[in-house]
Amino acid sequence: MTILNPYLSFRDNAREAMEFYQQALGGDLQVMTFGDMPGMVEDEAENALVMHSMLTTPDGLVLMGSDTPAHMEYQAPQGVSVSLSGSGSDESSLRGVWDKLADGATITMPFGPAPWGDQFGMLVDRFGVSWMFSAGDSQA
Structure with a gap:
């Protein structure tokens, strides 16, 4: 595995x-x-x-x-975009993580009702890392 x-x-x-x-x-x-x-x-x-x-x-x-130490090239992510994703049926737990990561973040999509019935949101945290969160019955 x-x-x-x-x-x-x-x-x-x-x-x-x-x-x-x-x-x-x-x-x-x-x-x-x-x-x-x-x-x-x-x-x-x-x-x-x-x-x-x-x-x-x-x-x-x-x-x-x-x-990345100074003698090594550091390059911010380009081209392909990657997001860390949190999902599950425990909305309160996911919302708690969302609230903490949202401190200093750019909210791309507020955490709220999604067209498919779950709660969904996206943000870029204060370190430039993209996150997506989805909570609801379809995540069980």
């Missing part, structure tokens, strides 16, 4: 982003810095940056992320 997990790249704010996601989604956050693995960065000032982080939520989502 193959498991696909989202891996997010940041320039200098991976720790802030991953702690924000932990606050919104709950779970256990593991963080390894470049300083934990000597020789991984050319500039020692980058030792505090995140080399790898992994958030494992109570619902089983594994979200990973890291900073």
